[in-house]
Amino acid sequence: MPSANFEEQQWLNVNVDHNEWPGLAKSLRDHPDLNFDYLFCLTCIDWKTHLTMVYHLESTQHRHILVVKSKLDRTQPDIETVSGIWRTAEFHEREVYEMFGVKFRNHPDLRLLILPDGWEGKSPLRKDFEDPVNMVKL
Amino acid sequence: MDVSQEFPSNPQPGAEKTDASAQEENKSYHSFQTNAAATRPEDSGFPGRVHPTPSGGILVTAIDDVINWARSNSLWPLVFGTSCCAIEMMSTASAKYDWSRFGFEVARATPRQADVIIIAGTIVNKMAPVLKRLYDQMADPKYVIAMGACATSGGPFFYNTYSVVKGADHVIPVDVYIAGCPPRPEALLHALITLQDKIKRGLTKEQINGS
Numbered sequence: 001m002p003s004a005n006f007e008e009q010q011w012l013n014v015n016v017d018h019n020e021w022p023g024l025a026k027s028l029r030d031h032p033d034l035n036f037d038y039l040f041c042l043t044c045i046d047w048k049t050h051l052t053m054v055y056h057l058e059s060t061q062h063r064h065i066l067v068v069k070s071k072l073d074r075t076q077p078d079i080e081t082v083s084g085i086w087r088t089a090e091f092h093e094r095e096v097y098e099m100f101g102v103k104f105r106n107h108p109d110l111r112l113l114i115l116p117d118g119w120e121g122k123s124p125l126r127k128d129f130e131d132p133v134n135m136v137k138l
Numbered sequence: 139m140d141v142s143q144e145f146p147s148n149p150q151p152g153a154e155k156t157d158a159s160a161q162e163e164n165k166s167y168h169s170f171q172t173n174a175a176a177t178r179p180e181d182s183g184f185p186g187r188v189h190p191t192p193s194g195g196i197l198v199t200a201i202d203d204v205i206n207w208a209r210s211n212s213l214w215p216l217v218f219g220t221s222c223c224a225i226e227m228m229s230t231a232s233a234k235y236d237w238s239r240f241g242f243e244v245a246r247a248t249p250r251q252a253d254v255i256i257i258a259g260t261i262v263n264k265m266a267p268v269l270k271r272l273y274d275q276m277a278d279p280k281y282v283i284a285m286g287a288c289a290t291s292g293g294p295f296f297y298n299t300y301s302v303v304k305g306a307d308h309v310i311p312v313d314v315y316i317a318g319c320p321p322r323p324e325a326l327l328h329a330l331i332t333l334q335d336k337i338k339r340g341l342t343k344e345q346i347n348g349s
Contacts, residue, residue: 116264124300134263136297 011056011065018053018070022080028057028066029085035059036066039082042092044072044100046127051077051100072102081107099125183207185338202340209253209279210337211241213330216252216272221259223286223320230323240330249275254333256326257312260288260295261303273310279344281337283329284312287319294319313342 004024007013016024028036041056051072058065072079081104083089093104094113101123104110112119123129185207186199215237219227230237231245246252249272261269273280284306287293292304306312313336316329336342 129300131300134300134302138297 009067011067013067013069016068016070018072018079021068021070022082024068025082025085028068033062035061037061037086039086039088039092042082042089042096044096044102046100046125048127050074051102053079053096053102055082077102078105079103080105083107099123101126183211203338206338206340206345210334213242213253213281213333214251215242215245216249216255216276217245217247218255218269218272219258220261220265221286221288223258223288226320226323226326227256227258227285230326235323235327237327237330240327240334242330249273250277252276253279254281254283255310256283256285257289257306258285260293261306261309262301263303264301266303266309269306269309279342281314281333281342282306282310282312283314283316283333285316285326285329286321287317290315290317311343 004014004016004020007015028034036057036059038058038060039055040058041054043054045052045054051074053070053072055068056065057068070079077100079102081089081093083093083104084106090108091113093102093107094110096102097104097107097110098112098115098119101121115122115124124131185203186197188195189198219225229235231242242254249255253276255273255276257269273282284290288295288302289306289312292302295302296304303309314329314333316325318325321329337345340346
């Protein structure tokens, strides 16, 4: 995997390119030494210059934890879905879609999860989200 | 409890604020002295004065007093807890702090059988029409207690959130506010007693507006 680089924080972090992530994901789950079959967190972080997708993976057999991060462009945040590999990603990716506007390709049911109707495309958890009615600026 | 035979001369419409160091009422209640031989139902809190007669006594009272006394001593709350204040409400309802000592015996699940709605928790934009509908389904006389910082003013979510209503009184009229995040069970009990006093003194909205 030429483009991945590793960091050691609380858990081992891997930064991958968002185009190479789907290939890596399947081998992370299927390789017998790795066996990452439990995706316990899927979120997105909004650094003001770009977005970062964060995946927390754990192996129920070997009990190790891995964190995978991949940078996304703010203007076109597109990434392949991992809900075919870890089924729990369906709901988490729906939430990231509604809060940050990240489009997941080949997602079986990509729509708003908790926000009511009319919040399509608004992406409230982005740093540049403005709401003069509800949000009071200090 | 002392007997009050006169309505306050300056009724203050609107809600009262109460918190852990709350002000006690500084109203003076007149206690009419009766003969020593008279039985004293007013000792039990029942409003009225016994007029002694040779064959016993005649209880003299005002109907409004009796109705207010009866209503305030039997307020059934609606089960409405959206957020962390609900935990404190549950602990007030259970054995250690026990609000059923004050008459809040049964917490009804349906608003049609409830008297008071204790808004324990955050009201988000999605919940606001639900709260309005529950309030409309309650039968008069109905009272509202806004428990905790979120129901009073939006609380910790006042700034910088896209989804929280800044205070339940944007949705329904509130009688008693409680400060705290979450307020102690004793504070909730104090607020319930304050609501009872407010009803007994005739200061709630419908009593002032004459329904």
